Amino acid sequence: QVQLVESGGGLVxxxxxxxxxxxxxxxxxxxxxxxxxxxxxxKQRELVAGITSGGSTNYADSVKGRFTISRDNARNTVYLQMxxxxxxxxxxxxxxxxxxxxxxxxxxxxxxxx
Numbered sequence: 068q069v070q071l072v073e074s075g076g077g078l079v080x081x082x083x084x085x086x087x088x089x090x091x092x093x094x095x096x097x098x099x100x101x102x103x104x105x106x107x108x109x110k111q112r113e114l115v116a117g118i119t120s121g122g123s124t125n126y127a128d129s130v131k132g133r134f135t136i137s138r139d140n141a142r143n144t145v146y147l148q149m150x151x152x153x154x155x156x157x158x159x160x161x162x163x164x165x166x167x168x169x170x171x172x173x174x175x176x177x178x179x180x181x
Contacts, residue, residue: 069093069169071162076175087147087175089162096143100165104137105158110132111132115166116147119155130156152179 075087087103100119106112115127116136135148143161145162159174 071169071172072164073160073172073175076160076177078178078180081153081162081179081181083152084150085152085177086150087149087160087162087177089145089147089172090146091117091143092160094143094164094169097140101136101138102165102167103145103163103165104163104167105136105156105177106161107155107158112161115160118145119165149177150159150178154179154181 070092073087075085076087079085098120102117102119104112104114113127115130116134117125118136126134133151138145152161157177157179159170159176161171161174163169163171167174
């Protein structure tokens with residue numbers, strides 16, 4: 068079955084960096100467009116970054132220039148490098164396909180202190 072396992076979250080001060088990882092199994096990862104999503108308390112889940120099977124990327128305006136999504140098809144893993152973190156980036160971060168079709172993992176908590 069499909070399994071998405073996110074890791075790499077934590078507590079960081081504003082201006083700091085974190086690198087999230089998402090290991091996927093049960094899917095043909097190399098041909099899957101993938102995305103990183105986040106959900107803050109009381110808010111809807113939102114897509115923050117996407118990457119196609121060919122490596123093209125897109126970002127939400129709120130993270131453009133600060134976050135970088137990448138993928139390693141040999142490892143079935145998608146990454147999110149987050150720099151210049153802000154308190155408003157605090158959320159649980161999830162990965163999924165670009166259209167959110169797979170069962171959601173447990174996510175990884177990112178907390179940015181001011």
